Amino acid sequence: MLDRPSIATPLTPPPDLEREIAPDAQLAIPWSFVSLPESGAAARFELASLGEPQATGSIGASSEPAPAPAAQAPTLPKRSAAMMDEVDDYLWEVYQRAPTKRDGSGDFTWKDPAAAKRMGMSMPTYVIGGMDPDFREQLYHAGRAMDAAGIRWSLLSAFRDDYRQSLASGLHASASNSLHGGKARTGGYGHGQAVDVTGTDNDNASAVWRWIDAHGAKFGLHRPMPGYDPAHVQPKGSWHKLAATLRETRSRLTQEASAAPANTTAR
Numbered sequence: 001m002l003d004r005p006s007i008a009t010p011l012t013p014p015p016d017l018e019r020e021i022a023p024d025a026q027l028a029i030p031w032s033f034v035s036l037p038e039s040g041a042a043a044r045f046e047l048a049s050l051g052e053p054q055a056t057g058s059i060g061a062s063s064e065p066a067p068a069p070a071a072q073a074p075t076l077p078k079r080s081a082a083m084m085d086e087v088d089d090y091l092w093e094v095y096q097r098a099p100t101k102r103d104g105s106g107d108f109t110w111k112d113p114a115a116a117k118r119m120g121m122s123m124p125t126y127v128i129g130g131m132d133p134d135f136r137e138q139l140y141h142a143g144r145a146m147d148a149a150g151i152r153w154s155l156l157s158a159f160r161d162d163y164r165q166s167l168a169s170g171l172h173a174s175a176s177n178s179l180h181g182g183k184a185r186t187g188g189y190g191h192g193q194a195v196d197v198t199g200t201d202n203d204n205a206s207a208v209w210r211w212i213d214a215h216g217a218k219f220g221l222h223r224p225m226p227g228y229d230p231a232h233v234q235p236k237g238s239w240h241k242l243a244a245t246l247r248e249t250r251s252r253l254t255q256e257a258s259a260a261p262a263n264t265t266a267r
Ligand SMILES: [Zn+2]
Pocket: 180, 194, 195, 196, 231, 232, 233
């Protein structure tokens, strides 16, 4: 513990070390973003999004033709869409585990609701649904593994559209260039591929980060900037392929679980 921990060491960084990072980083941020919201984007997304059902588990019953407007989230087959409910419900529950969103630059709890409202979306639809489905799949499996290991984790931030990104303080990419869902970088809503992770009490974040460093690779996840932006987690390698495998496994287990009681009673 003599030196500042280097990349991927399992040492615990002193909490105040992390807190000192953001103010420094903040100096480098041109605040001019704040006056440059991407107007028009909200109106384009709003109609399609309002037509989406909430994640109640009842998706898939309707005979409505699936609209596939341009510049919309990737369209999944119906069964996959229904299967995503389990993932989305879980990740939304995880997000809510730390109801106050706070980092070295202060309390930013208000920002996600403001951005969701601007797009005419519910919070879960915005924060969770804005992420790439494959990335959500990875987070689901890693998250369940963390839960099982007793690591109390939560999400400080997930999807961020350009407007939300313009509200971000501390170290962050420019408005449209963020992996959290910047329009230019990722394609925007439905394509977010970064989260900021923390602990449920905002004081056990380093345990979460250590877990990601030790086990994240198994789920195609890593922390690319442990020193400057320790909470930031993004996918790595051939993550779409890995996510497909993870989803198949989940699908098979779900089917087995639902088939088992039926077989028993049939005999
Ligand atoms: Zn981030």
